Amino acid sequence: MQFLMPLLISSIAGLSTTFGAFIIFLKIKKENINKFITICLSFSLAIMIGISLTDLIPSSLNILLKKDLNKGIIISIIAFLTGTFSIKYLITKITKIKNNTNSLYKLGILNMIALMLHNFPEGIATFLSSYQDLTVGIHLGIAIMLHNIPEGISIAVPIYYATNSKKEALKKTLISGFAEPIGAILAFILFKNFITNEFISLILLLVAGIMITISIEEIFPETLKYQEKKALLKGLLLGIILILLNHFFL
Numbered sequence: 148m149q150f151l152m153p154l155l156i157s158s159i160a161g162l163s164t165t166f167g168a169f170i171i172f173l174k175i176k177k178e179n180i181n182k183f184i185t186i187c188l189s190f191s192l193a194i195m196i197g198i199s200l201t202d203l204i205p206s207s208l209n210i211l212l213k214k215d216l217n218k219g220i221i222i223s224i225i226a227f228l229t230g231t232f233s234i235k236y237l238i239t240k241i242t243k244i245k246n247n248t249n250s251l252y253k254l255g256i257l258n259m260i261a262l263m264l265h266n267f268p269e270g271i272a273t274f275l276s277s278y279q280d281l282t283v284g285i286h287l288g289i290a291i292m293l294h295n296i297p298e299g300i301s302i303a304v305p306i307y308y309a310t311n312s313k314k315e316a317l318k319k320t321l322i323s324g325f326a327e328p329i330g331a332i333l334a335f336i337l338f339k340n341f342i343t344n345e346f347i348s349l350i351l352l353l354v355a356g357i358m359i360t361i362s363i364e365e366i367f368p369e370t371l372k373y374q375e376k377k378a379l380l381k382g383l384l385l386g387i388i389l390i391l392l393n394h395f396f397l
Contacts, residue, residue: 153277161327167299191301193386230356270330
């Protein structure tokens, strides 16, 4: 029982990404599709950069800089740049795959990979927190669930409008969400006594590098292609408001 409850909390938090995917079932008029895609992409842009700048980076630095300031700065920069350059390399590889030349599809796949990497350490953190203190774990799980829903949008919308397949969009979103309970199970089986806050912080900095790079180099240029400035600003504003509400109430 002590194992099942933390696993349940991690699973609900992770699989909540799928809730965001249900936005593809909205019936959008043909003349409004470009506006809708622009809003979703710019919303995702704000969420991914916002989470990185207001959550992943500050919380990680707070832990890594405590013991040794100079060493903490160096390893933090290395972790962030590792994320940046690894995703740049992956972008070039995905671009070369002929079947994935559609830029929206490529964007959806990159978001899925980034958020899988993001969800994995979140699953570990949620599970271990719940295992030690169920109340703390529930609060953390709710916070993660709320920001996983818009992350699901960032995967589902590009995949759906690139493939016109709701099944494909839901599948890719679900795969990303499963990274969280998988992280929880591995935490229990392999890492329960070995994972440190410093280790998780390094992983989250790497993820921040990945998410910011994807946002700037892939999501933003893709958003500009649709030439819907008002929709772009609306999506950014919605994302910023959600980030602020998340920090204010949780």
